[in-house]
Amino acid sequence: MHEASIADGLLRTAISVCRDNGFSRIEIVRIRIGRASGVMPESLLFAFDALKAETIASESSLVIEEVPVAGYCNTCKRDFTVSGSFILCCPYCSSNSFTVKSGRELDIIEVEVGEDEVKDCLKDT
Numbered sequence: 001m002h003e004a005s006i007a008d009g010l011l012r013t014a015i016s017v018c019r020d021n022g023f024s025r026i027e028i029v030r031i032r033i034g035r036a037s038g039v040m041p042e043s044l045l046f047a048f049d050a051l052k053a054e055t056i057a058s059e060s061s062l063v064i065e066e067v068p069v070a071g072y073c074n075t076c077k078r079d080f081t082v083s084g085s086f087i088l089c090c091p092y093c094s095s096n097s098f099t100v101k102s103g104r105e106l107d108i109i110e111v112e113v114g115e116d117e118v119k120d121c122l123k124d125t
């Protein structure tokens, strides 16, 4: 499943960001998904929840922000957004000369982390 490999990649990235910064627990992973990316948010959430078990992200939540598909019409020079997952033509003048400006995003916006206990390196020896 497509979403499973994406969820796996998101988890790996979030875990390495967390560890690189010296934290031991992931609380929230916020991502941005464009409607034209072909990723189904429900499937991604399901895959994330299945994969996070046994990792430092086991108690975390995946928060998804959906980005609408937006374009710029080269004929009437207007910006527009569409409700679906792709652009057929400009909604104002029906021109099919347009530039897709957003909707293909698949980005991690933020990883919120925390610490469970005092880190080993801070303990007295």
Ligand SMILES: [Zn+2]
Pocket (backbone or CB within 6 Å): 073, 074, 075, 076, 077, 078, 090, 091, 092, 093, 094, 095
């Ligand atoms: Zn137009």
